[in-house]
Amino acid sequence: MSESKKISVLGAGNLGAQIAYRAAFYGHSVTAFDISDDAISAAKERVKKIAGNYVRDLDDVSEDKAKAVVDKIAYTTSLEEAARNADYIIEAVPENLDIKKDTYTKLAEFLPEETILLTNTSTLLPSDFKDATGRTDKFLAYHFANNIHIANVVEVMPTSDTDDSVVEQVMEFAPTMGMRPIRLHREHAKYIINSFYSTWVDQARDMWVLGVADIETLDEVASMLAGTQQLAPFLAQDNTGLGVAYQITKNRAETGDPLAIEFSRRLKEEFIDKGHIGKESGQGFYIYDENGNPTGLSDAAKKKYPPVDPAK
Amino acid sequence: MSESKKISVLGAGNLGAQIAYRAAFYGHSVTAFDISDDAISAAKERVKKIAGNYVRDLDDVSEDKAKAVVDKIAYTTSLEEAARNADYIIEAVPENLDIKKDTYTKLAEFLPEETILLTNTSTLLPSDFKDATGRTDKFLAYHFANNIHIANVVEVMPTSDTDDSVVEQVMEFAPTMGMRPIRLHREHAKYIINSFYSTWVDQARDMWVLGVADIETLDEVASMLAGTQQLAPFLAQDNTGLGVAYQITKNRAETGDPLAIEFSRRLKEEFIDKGHIGKESGQGFYIYDENGNPTGLSDAAKKKYPPVDPAK
Numbered sequence: 024m025s026e027s028k029k030i031s032v033l034g035a036g037n038l039g040a041q042i043a044y045r046a047a048f049y050g051h052s053v054t055a056f057d058i059s060d061d062a063i064s065a066a067k068e069r070v071k072k073i074a075g076n077y078v079r080d081l082d083d084v085s086e087d088k089a090k091a092v093v094d095k096i097a098y099t100t101s102l103e104e105a106a107r108n109a110d111y112i113i114e115a116v117p118e119n120l121d122i123k124k125d126t127y128t129k130l131a132e133f134l135p136e137e138t139i140l141l142t143n144t145s146t147l148l149p150s151d152f153k154d155a156t157g158r159t160d161k162f163l164a165y166h167f168a169n170n171i172h173i174a175n176v177v178e179v180m181p182t183s184d185t186d187d188s189v190v191e192q193v194m195e196f197a198p199t200m201g202m203r204p205i206r207l208h209r210e211h212a213k214y215i216i217n218s219f220y221s222t223w224v225d226q227a228r229d230m231w232v233l234g235v236a237d238i239e240t241l242d243e244v245a246s247m248l249a250g251t252q253q254l255a256p257f258l259a260q261d262n263t264g265l266g267v268a269y270q271i272t273k274n275r276a277e278t279g280d281p282l283a284i285e286f287s288r289r290l291k292e293e294f295i296d297k298g299h300i301g302k303e304s305g306q307g308f309y310i311y312d313e314n315g316n317p318t319g320l321s322d323a324a325k326k327k328y329p330p331v332d333p334a335k
Numbered sequence: 336m337s338e339s340k341k342i343s344v345l346g347a348g349n350l351g352a353q354i355a356y357r358a359a360f361y362g363h364s365v366t367a368f369d370i371s372d373d374a375i376s377a378a379k380e381r382v383k384k385i386a387g388n389y390v391r392d393l394d395d396v397s398e399d400k401a402k403a404v405v406d407k408i409a410y411t412t413s414l415e416e417a418a419r420n421a422d423y424i425i426e427a428v429p430e431n432l433d434i435k436k437d438t439y440t441k442l443a444e445f446l447p448e449e450t451i452l453l454t455n456t457s458t459l460l461p462s463d464f465k466d467a468t469g470r471t472d473k474f475l476a477y478h479f480a481n482n483i484h485i486a487n488v489v490e491v492m493p494t495s496d497t498d499d500s501v502v503e504q505v506m507e508f509a510p511t512m513g514m515r516p517i518r519l520h521r522e523h524a525k526y527i528i529n530s531f532y533s534t535w536v537d538q539a540r541d542m543w544v545l546g547v548a549d550i551e552t553l554d555e556v557a558s559m560l561a562g563t564q565q566l567a568p569f570l571a572q573d574n575t576g577l578g579v580a581y582q583i584t585k586n587r588a589e590t591g592d593p594l595a596i597e598f599s600r601r602l603k604e605e606f607i608d609k610g611h612i613g614k615e616s617g618q619g620f621y622i623y624d625e626n627g628n629p630t631g632l633s634d635a636a637k638k639k640y641p642p643v644d645p646a647k
Contacts, residue, residue: 176556176559205548205552205555205556206548206549206552207547207548207552208546208547208548208549209545209546209547209642211542211545211547215542215547215548215552215553215556216556216560218538218541218542219535219538219539219556219557219560220560222534222535222538223531223534223535226530226531226534227531229530230523230527230530233521233523234520234521235519235520235521235523235527236517236518236519236520236527237518237520240517240518240527241527243517244488244517244527244528244531245531247488248528248531248532248565248566249561249562249563249565249566250561250562250563250565250566251561251562251563253560253561253562254560254561254562254566330521
């Protein structure tokens with residue numbers, strides 16, 4: 024196999040733990056950094072669960088193989104140790120500008136000259152914190168989707184300062200950790216996947232809130248249009264989790280969009296507050312049986328709400 | 336089979352001819368109306384071609400069966416004749432408010448009391464011409480997609496004046512002409528399908544014009560996300576035809592959107608003016624072989640254009 028690299032992942036939360044596991048699964052030497060021993064313990068639990076997902080979801084991944092990978096990941100609460108000899112740093116700390124800037128500023132003291140910095144940031148613009156890295160030519164976005172082992176694409180997105188040769192190097196690196204790289208030429212806040220996906224789902228949210236059509240109709244038409252159920256917008260939100268959907272629509276609501284305001288209100292009051300947060304909880308827009316299959320709409324999804332007047 | 340209805344289709348252009356053929360195929364008594372003998376001749380040619388498409392694309396449609404349907408359609412340039420005894424009128428005249436109002440106003444003189452009026456309008460709001468019908472309770476949208484025999488869904492969209500029982504009747508009528516009805520509860524300018532589809536494709540157009548990613552990348556990511564190639568935005572535009580794409584983006588350009596302005600400029604100058612109008616012409620964003628399969632990007636699609644600065 025190709026040369027094993029030294030990769031440090033900063034932030035071992037949901038995505039960070041998946042990134043660390045993926046790189047280790049493909050034979051790289053991985054250190055996962057987080058801010059406290061408690062955070063490390065939580066990360067270790069996540070990693071075990073991820074290993075189980077590999078066995079469950081992928082062909083030819085035995086329990087032994089998956090577990091061997093678990094044992095290969097090193098953990099640290101020291102940025103200095105994370106930085107030592109790192110070929111690549113993949114940053115997945117919380118989506119907070121101060122936290123990101125602070126992390127990179129501290130990291131800069133310890134970094135070898137050649138280390139390439141990759142951020143998984145999803146809601147912040149890399150250019151907004153690139154200066155904290157001290158090496159904008161070697162810094163770019165490397166953005167994953169959830170369930171990396173299934174959606175194994177990574178969006179490679181440079182800023183205007185990123186060196187072309189660095190981008191090319193990262194494009195060649197991605198397959199060595201089992202990722203299909205998607206090449207963006209310039210910064211785009213929502214990347215490619217979310218530009219398509221979030222606008223698609225927002226159309227559905229708006230049509231539901233406007234009272235144009237029922238949830239079942241919207242999911243059926245979307246599925247027919249795409250040719251698969253993958254883009255059924257309400258099924259998809261249940262899959263991703265309604266907490267995530269709430270965060271996203273709350274951001275849109277904060278711009279004053281009345282349709283987003285009403286959608287996030289319904290999500291919170293009719294679903295989330297009642298513990299119905301999607302497939303994982305057994306209920307969201309749909310009700311799920313013990314095998315995780317949707318058996319019908321939930322009452323909150325079937326309910327007739329007073330429609331919102333269109334903004335225009 | 337269910338009771339054969341008397342259906343008159345007003346306007347036997349691309350969609351009108353398909354609608355007439357479909358209704359006749361399913362055993363209804365169909366009259367197609369258009370404004371002149373020349374228009375009728377053109378309609379007859381279209382209908383012949385549509386019959387060929389049924390044979391080509393559907394299982395169990397023999398040439399004899401398809402041709403027998405062709406012979407069943409009656410034609411007229413008289414609105415009075417079209418109106419006579421009609422159970423349903425399906426209106427597919429040009430997307431021009433004056434033409435629609437004029438058609439309905441003239442029609443109203445001749446219509447039996449019980450006739451239900453259905454409009455296929457796609458860019459105009461039915462409410463903007465409903466008063467010309469003189470029977471807003473019996474008027475609603477009945478909106479098809481292109482290639483009806485393949486995309487056999489019809490969006491059933493009432494105005495605020497449409498009687499519920501009429502909507503229900505139309506929902507029951509649709510399957511008798513081989514259409515799956517989609518129920519909208521209120522008017523929505525883009526209906527459901529185009530709300531999803533046009534925003535999806537607009538995302539791709541914008542990302543191309545912004546220089547965020549190449550056409551191949553955008554089509555690949557979209558296909559991966561949807562799970563099929565059905566929603567590959569540039570392939571899809573080639574399928575529908577770049578003339579249509581140009582009309583659509585020109586409308587958006589007229590609102591002053593700089594990305595739409597640049598996209599429609601490229602479409603016109605780099606594609607359409609050179610005769611490259613999509614799959615039908617053998618070339619659009621992709622080049623097509625004699626079997627209609629894409630063999631690679633066209634030069635105009637591969638060209639590096641100066642990117643447009645984002646509007647914000």
